[in-house]
Structure formats: C-alpha cells, structure tokens
Amino acid sequence: MIKRSSEGDYLSAVNPFDRSVHLVFDLVLNQHLNPWDIDLVNFSSMYLKRAKEEKIDLMIAGRIIYMAWKVLRMQSDNLVINMEAKKEEMDFGWGDIPTGAWLESDDGYSYTNLVMKNPHPPLEEPVRRDSKRKITLIELLGAFDQARKDVEEFQLIDRLRKEERLRLAEKARKKMKGTVHEDHLEEDIALIWEKICRYPKKFMSLSSICEKTDPEQRIKTFLSVLFLAYEKKIKVFQRRFPYGEIYIKTVEYT
C-alpha cells in the first residue's frame, strides 16, 4: 500500500476534502506552484481533526501524507540552500552569526512561514518629518557662480569632443582613400545584386553566389550582401550559429 501510495498512479479520492487537498499538492509538485503558498500547519491540524471524526481511506491518506511530506521537503530545501549560502559567505563579517538560535532551520522555517502567512509584515514604516528648507538668495547667487564655471567646463568639453569626432572622421577618410574597398565597394554591391537577381530562385546560400576557395571573394560578397540587407533589398539569415551556412532571400517586391 505504501509503495502504491508513493508511486505516481492517480488515486480517485471520493471525499471532496481529500480531492481538493490532492489537487493543491499536485499543483505544487507537478505544476511548480510556490511551495510556500501551502500552509502545512493548517493542513495537518485539519486532517488530524478529520481523521479523529470519521473513518478515512488509509490508501488515500497515505498518498496525501506522502505528498505533504514532499511539499515540506521542498520548503525546507530552500532553507537548507540558504544555510549553505550563509556558510559560503561568512567572510564579510557574517561569521559571528551564532550556530544555535536563528541558524536552526526550524526557526528559519517558522519565521518564513509566519511572514508569508501573516497579513501584517514584521516591519513598520516610521512616521518622521519630511521637512525641506527654503533656499536663500545667497544660495541662489552661489549657485549662479558655480553654474558659470560648470557651463565653461561643459562648453570646453563639448568643443573638444566635437573636434575629436571631426579628427577621427578625417583620419578614417584618409585611411580609406585609394584603397580597393573605397574604389570598388559600390561596384561590388552592384555586381552581387545582379548575381542575386539572375539567380533562378529567390532563395540561395552565400556560397552559391561566390567562389568558395577565394577568401577575398567571399569577404567582398559577404560585405555586399550586408549592404543589400541594410538597404532592405534582401533578407540574410543563418540556421546554425555561428558556423552554419548563410542564406539570402530576395524581398518579394524586387
């Protein structure tokens, strides 16, 4: 009987109380309901009361008690993990926590249980004054003095930032000038676009439109494809990341 009760087979409970308890525990065990949403203390007192008052089906009771035990395990597991975390983190001054009193899982368990079940939190927000004072004219004048300096600083930094941006852009332009990329990029894009349009299908792989063995050719094709995708003429995607084949699909209206 115990074996059967602990196995997963479903027991058809006739009593509506048994059925509802079974359902709730099942939600926690199989549907990942928060175990702390179950009030085990309340459950056990109700169940004991019923056991005293009427005849109960021992098979179903066994199954329900087993489920309750599993829920309790889930609740206390959380606390045990916390205790372990505490032990690991002792190095920043938490080492003085006494091993007796509050570290006992019983206390941690009942504290958590009580906080979760009680409608009132154990912390109360204090009522203090929220007084703010007025600003004086002297402070306003002082603020202006400081603001003037801040503005000068801000404008200087802003100017330097703009100059630096210009300098970097100029540098990049110079670097590109006369290179193969600058001269031929537009040409390359046009060439690849023509290739894609001529392809008999609207769907193709990158390697089908370029020379596989020539790395430079592959890079050129890939760059052009990226530009075309940016211009929304094609869609580019990959099924396996990062080493899978790259596919190209022409956009309908083209």
Added chain:
Amino acid sequence: MGVREERLVESVLFSASKPVSIEEIKEATGLSKKKIDEALEGLIQTYNVERKKETSIEVIKAGNKYTMQVKKKFFDQSMMVAEPEIRSHLLKTLALIAFHQPIKQSNLRRMIGPRVYEHVDMLSAMKLICAKKHGSTEMLTTTKLFPEYFGIDSTKPEEIREFLAKKVIKSIEK
C-alpha cells in the same frame, strides 16, 4: 480637554512638515472641529508657554493654518541639517535661467547639455519658471513666484536680472 485628541493633533502637526489647516487635521484624525480647536489651543499653551524654556520647538498659527517649527534662535543649526527644497544641480539651472532670461531652451541646452529638459520640467512643476512655445524651442522666464520666493522686490524679468547681476558683482568684489 481631551489628552488623546491633543496627542493626535500633535502627531499630525509633527509629521505634516508644513502648515496644515483645521480641515486637513480633521481629515487625518476624524476629530470634530471643536475638539481640534481645543487641542490646538492646548498645544500652543504647552509648547509656547509651559515648556517655553524646555523646548526648541513651537506651535504657531500661520494665516489659517497651524505648524510646528523650530524657534528662530535655533534656526541656524536646523538650516545645517534640513535638506534644501531644491537640489544643487537644479538650483544652478534656475540661477542660469534667472540671469539670462528670457532664454531659449535650445541655448540653455548648449550651456548645460541634455539634462535641460528634465530640469525645465521640474522647475515648471515648482512654478518657479514659465516655458512658452517659441518656434521649435521654448522661451524660458521666471514666474511671479520667483521674486516672492527669494524676497526680491521686483516682478519684471529684466529688473530681476539686473538685481541679480548687481548682487553677483558685489559678491565677486568682496
């Protein structure tokens, strides 16, 4: 006179941090106007007469409202710890607007950067400045509340600007 009522009204005055009307006290405590009047009278008597030398706090009537505040002679100490109503960054922006008014928001942005938008919103909400549409930007000036707040005896933007400019020059010369 009910002792409990007096304690309730005292707790409201203390926590309100600003002058409160009888109506507001009534709403917070549920006491009748008569009971509140009596409690306020009792508090004024206790704080300002009986404990005169035994406290630095007083209960006063300001217009139609009542407030609990630090006595003038302890004002300096409390200024040191009380938090200012306007935070320093915001105050700087307010000072720039007051000195350069009328000033375009786009120009102010060039002075202090993108935080201008948040600051203009906050200062407008505090009714210290006024932002009026001006083409694609806003034109910023101080409001009537501004001179009132700082005790400046003028309401015209140019006069306020001049007044502040003079003050600043004076403080630099010192």
Added chain:
Amino acid sequence: MGVREERLVESVLFSASKPVSIEEIKEATGLSKKKIDEALEGLIQTYNVERKKETSIEVIKAGNKYTMQVKKKFFDQSMMVAEPEIRSHLLKTLALIAFHQPIKQSNLRRMIGPRVYEHVDMLSAMKLICAKKHGSTEMLTTTKLFPEYFGIDSTKPEEIREFLAKKVIKSIEK
C-alpha cells in the same frame, strides 16, 4: 547637563528629516561629542520617560544614528489611510531578506515567486538592500540604511534577526 545643548540637539533632530549621526550633530551645533551624548541621553529621558504620556513624539536610536518620530500608536490612529497592499508585500520581502541574509535571489524566488525581481529592484532603488552578482544569480543583503530607516537599534545581523523574530511573534499575538 547643559540645557542650551539639549535645546540645540533637539532642534537638529527635529529639522533633519532623516536619522542623524553624532558627527552630523557636531557639525551643525559645534558641540563636543561628550556634550552631544549627554544631550541625547537627556532628550531620550525627557521624551520617552518624563513626558511619556504628554507627547506623541519619541526620540530613538536607529542604527548608529538618532531620530525623532511619531510613536507607533499615534501613527495607527492618526493616519486612517489603509496601507496599500503593494507596500505590505514589499515590506514582507524585505523582512525575509533581512532575516535570511545573505540570501541568493534564486532562493528568495522559491519563497515568494516571480515578484522577487520587481521587489529586489524597488528595494535596491530605495537603497534598503544591496544586490551583488553571485554566479548566475544575485546575493542579497540589507544596507546600512536598513536599521536607520526602520529605527532598529543595531547594525549587527544577528541582532536584527532577533528583532524581526520578536516582531513576528508579537504580530501573531495581536
């Protein structure tokens, strides 16, 4: 004990809208640490013992700081506004962190469910807790502000734990 010193410190506690340290009181008043200690002791005696029944205000030690606040029983009566549920849930989460700290966010999630993320964000923004990366989760502890904010006379984790345990038991007895 100096009467003037006590008045000065009283005015500072009254004006600061948050708990203040001895250092801050020293800066505002220019008094020595010894005089401030005496004044604070005097104020606690006056407010919490001598005037116990004649005032709704108390002076308490909160963390390493001191503050003046409304006594709990007047807060309940004077503020008739119902406590919003969100606030109370948030306080419960904070109470769990404070008791079990240092606690992994993933473990806290097992106790309170997915609302843990929102609560941790809000409590961090309020500077009441500190979340430090710990593998794939976060390790949560309370900050120095925590005991100050709630008027807990200790900064030691085990004492805070004891304080909370007592509070929980008290709240059931109600």
